[in-house]
Amino acid sequence: MKVRRACVMGHPVAHSRSPMIHGYWLKTLGIPGAYELKDLTVEAFPVFISNLAGNGYVGGNVTVPHKEAAFRLVASRDEAAEAIGAVNTLWLENGRLMGGNSDTHGFIANLDERARGWDVPGCRALVLGAGGAARSAVYALKQRGAEVHVVNRTVSRAQDLAARFGVMAHGFDAVPRLLRETDVLVNCTSLGLAGKPPLEIDLDPLKRSAVVY
Template structure:
């Protein structure tokens, strides 16, 4: 019997998840089909009940449901609990378990593409939303030297400082202007906001006037493949990476949670790049 998987979101028609997962199922030889389920925010409970009733094997969860689904699940993984959001649901014979693979997917892409040792790095995270929380949690679990968070609403950034305290990692929340003045102190800069995302490609979340050449500048955005932030950073000699690696890695980790098998991440990346009109390798 063909297994059913899917993604819960609103809107969700733009998602590339069905394309990459259906290709992975076919390549590995798993009889399964992955669908996009557009779920209204007031019907999240019914959607989760539907997973049980229809015996759907697993689901991804995307905006705006990553937090809302949590109270309807039977068990939450410790990392997802720390993050406060779920992006992966596994149906274990009727018991629904929630995980979050976003942060781990990001850190893997950062380490794979830069080969850096994060242990003593000073990291700046721009943004304090759900994406930021997932990445900050994974960075703290990996181990970093110092964390700085900046956000348009500084009080939201300050809320994440408590998370760093649980790992005994020095951390601070700073206003954007202060961060820009001391930008040359950071080893890694990560934009977790949507500033610069298509169609607003002429926007940037931060001035890079004081960026030091050896800094790694990362943007979770992958449409466009190179944001204004990354273009400016590259022009200053910084190493840059976009959000493709995180997207592919979080998808691959979800696939492993569902099937116990590793998909071909190179093939996943190729498909995503083709969909975005970029180079296929």
């Protein structure tokens, strides 16, 4: 039986646990498949997914920093991806490259499971970053009624995201002030990932009851 291959695409991507998770379920369910890592630069990503089948894959997942590029490059998108403006899942359908977004569901489900009661009345959330992952987090948090603030080093990127979702945008210099009123802090940057600089933020102003994600 032919083994179908999928992969997670990002840069960097060595930190991803997706191959371990998907590999476990492929083996447990007896599905003849393989799930791999593909470290693709910003320049290499569009070329790779434009010939996904030719590269030997039936689909895959997209992580930092390619989610917005994937949104632009697919032939069709699901409702969540359209609302968020980012794609984290790719698959081929009748030869066409399709895109979807499962980040919002996964993010909120994990937050509910790991930090029950996080959505306190008047909840304020601070999202670091303004890429595809940040878009998903902002959308999900807003859907749950949180007051959302977005911080990014390039303020114009934060402003674009804020305008799309009706939230507030700030530069990184606002972080110390915002932390004092934050109930949920979400890091959607690549800082702190393998091969990237650390995320250097003083968390002392943060409430003791705050959730850090």
